[in-house]
Amino acid sequence: MIKHTEIILASGSQTRRDLMNRLGLQYRCIAPDIDESPHGEIHADELARRLAFEKAQLIAGQYPNAIVIGSDQVAWREHAPQDFIGKPLTVEHAIAQLQANSGQSLYFSTALSVQQQSSSFEHTLVEQYQVKFRTLQLDEIKRYIAQDQPLQCAGSFKCEQLGISLFEQMIGADQTTLMGMPVMQLCRILRQLGIPLP
Template sequence: MMYSEIILASSSSTRRELMDRLGIVYRCVSPDIDESPCDDTHAEELALRLAIKKAQHVAQQFPNALVIGSDQVAYLNDATSQFIGKPLTEAGAIAQLTAQSGQCVNFATALSVQIGQQQFQVDWVEKFSVQFRTLQHDEIERYVAKEQPLHCAGSFKCEGLGISLFESIQGHDQTSLMGLPLIALCKILRQLDLQLP
């Protein structure tokens, strides 16, 4: 299947770092979409809708490109319960981590790969869960001050010091916890005859 270029539909520096691991030529185009929940009642449903919408938005601008969209939704306990967003402030991050102390936080990370002109689309949702340790308030404050996870759902960066907050993690692909499920993406790219490695 032919495509002119590979575009990551994201402005996330973490997703760019993950894409860089693959050693392929690509560029980023920020999808200017509304990411607020609509009638979505399930975390997987919301993550998938947003990943598809991001990829579609960019694929409409670049119909010959292979476009990669991704989105992640975090939630406590039941996937239909209140979703956990980005804290945006230090106070918000401290409040999130306080609520998550001793709890299991789940993540649904969706992927949509599209080539608009060829009507090609493959979608995927990867699930991951994190069991937090019982955290002391001073630990939470120190962590937030050091790593500033203000734009991370759940208020942590597992690729950094955030790993120290966990009792355990469970899932098939740790990169999905970081926001882009690379194992699933590589499988799709190989189906499109892209050599990896």
Template sequence: MNKPHLILASGSQTRKDLMNRLHIDYDVIVPNIDESPQGDQHADDLAQRLAFEKAQHIATQYPQAIVIGSDQVAWREGAPDIFIGKPLTVEKAIQQLQANSDKIVYFSTALSVHQSITGFKKTLVEHYKVKFRKLSLVEIERYIRLEQPLHCAGSFKCESLGISLFEEMSGKDQTTLMGMPMIQLCNILRSLNIQIP
């Protein structure tokens, strides 16, 4: 029996890097979906909906494949209905990091795995919490210049220099903060008879 075809429904380089940790064959197909909020009341709802839609969009085109969708939404403590997106500009990144300074930021990271031919669909949300230390404008500007985190929710990359911005990090799985909860993904793939490791 042939091994199922695996597809990562994402254009994110970070998610590709996370998938590469598993040493399994997979393809990447970027889903063309509208990622804007549509009346989502909580960061969990938005992340879950987008992860589901990404996986569903590709799974309908490749019904034999196991399709992996993921999405992440950041939000500040006490405001899960105000979503922190990707800054895209230096000015917006400065504003985001100034707003994050000395605050707790939560990351709702959703994972959705589909295989249309078997009817398999599993979607979940994992959380990670980061406490930012008090950041000066000089530190913020220097960090953005060095790391260019303009396509990262919250304006930082925890897997590199972004770690210097934090006072504390907590959660079950650090890859949740990076954009895809890999412990949960491994559990799901094993349940679908994908050998890991």
């Protein structure tokens, strides 16, 4: 069992905070300031893995006794893992993303990195999740965006809210992977570190 002083979520994401809150653990959030642009990666898995690792590494370097959790997610369409889909940020871009998603399969590469510098512990992994969009009409897309405001969400939807209405099928081992952090894998790693979870 590894002794720890605290758990830190290396993220400023409210969604990841909500996922952490499910576990009932005491933790705090510190948002890492890293460059999230691609550095020559040719697959979404590679980019997500690097970003999750760097987020955790930066905070673990500042708090070497803490268990630090970093996570990142990259979206991509079927057969195009090299074409990364980012956050739309504007209504116009969200409309364009959802029009492009209509009738298509969208994949999410979600990376998790758990690090504790003082014990030299580091475990980084990538999980994938797939959603199949139904055929979407423009008026449906506009109504959805107005209600859910998914402008900070890659792929332009919030699956935990009304975004579920856009899908025909969801395929993956753990729905939290789609939400931005694979919590089942996180629980497994935290148990390895001696954190009591049911």
